[in-house]
Amino acid sequence: MYVSAAIGFIATFFVPSIADWYDEITVGSGLIGGSVRIPTIVGLYVCEVLAFAILWSLNKLLANIDRSEVFIPENTVCLRRISWGFMFVGFTFIVMGLWRSVFFIPATAAVMFGLVMRVLKNVFEKAVEIKSENDFTI
Amino acid sequence: MPIIVNLDVMMAKRKMSSQELAQRIDITTANLSILKTGKAKAIRFSTLEKICQVLDCQPGDILEYQKE
Numbered sequence: 307m308y309v310s311a312a313i314g315f316i317a318t319f320f321v322p323s324i325a326d327w328y329d330e331i332t333v334g335s336g337l338i339g340g341s342v343r344i345p346t347i348v349g350l351y352v353c354e355v356l357a358f359a360i361l362w363s364l365n366k367l368l369a370n371i372d373r374s375e376v377f378i379p380e381n382t383v384c385l386r387r388i389s390w391g392f393m394f395v396g397f398t399f400i401v402m403g404l405w406r407s408v409f410f411i412p413a414t415a416a417v418m419f420g421l422v423m424r425v426l427k428n429v430f431e432k433a434v435e436i437k438s439e440n441d442f443t444i
Numbered sequence: 445m446p447i448i449v450n451l452d453v454m455m456a457k458r459k460m461s462s463q464e465l466a467q468r469i470d471i472t473t474a475n476l477s478i479l480k481t482g483k484a485k486a487i488r489f490s491t492l493e494k495i496c497q498v499l500d501c502q503p504g505d506i507l508e509y510q511k512e
Binding site: 438442 | 478479487488
């Protein structure tokens, strides 16, 4: 996890060159077409911020599980953040898909994953409720 | 909740401390305190049975229903 955070941080400095490279190797085939440089830069930066937020939540979640505090409301909040993070990554990719339709593939994957996390969050919420009920049964 | 736990009244009548009661009905003092303060959401029949046995009373002496 820390490795991916480090890679993400390093990649921040290369976003413009990545965008240049991507702009060169592809031709417009989306709704808008034309140069994809600016949308790629903006999209990648947005995704990076979201990725860091997701990693931070994940780190908190894992730390809590490590302390064997599994079914606490804080973990539900973490899962909720992760799910919304993936949803927004998906939306960003959808917007990028207006320039290059290939972006719709990762967009679908991200939104799908966000939905799965959402379900997981709801299950977790119920589990927290049941655990508190169980804890207060004497 | 409309169910009120009157455990402390009964304990006072029998002149029993929380610690002693917890020990004799085999639950932790923390759990007994949850029961006494009315934070408990449910009570097992086995716990109720032991409380009644130790305090020599009926469940109605400990639990009370009051309309909201």
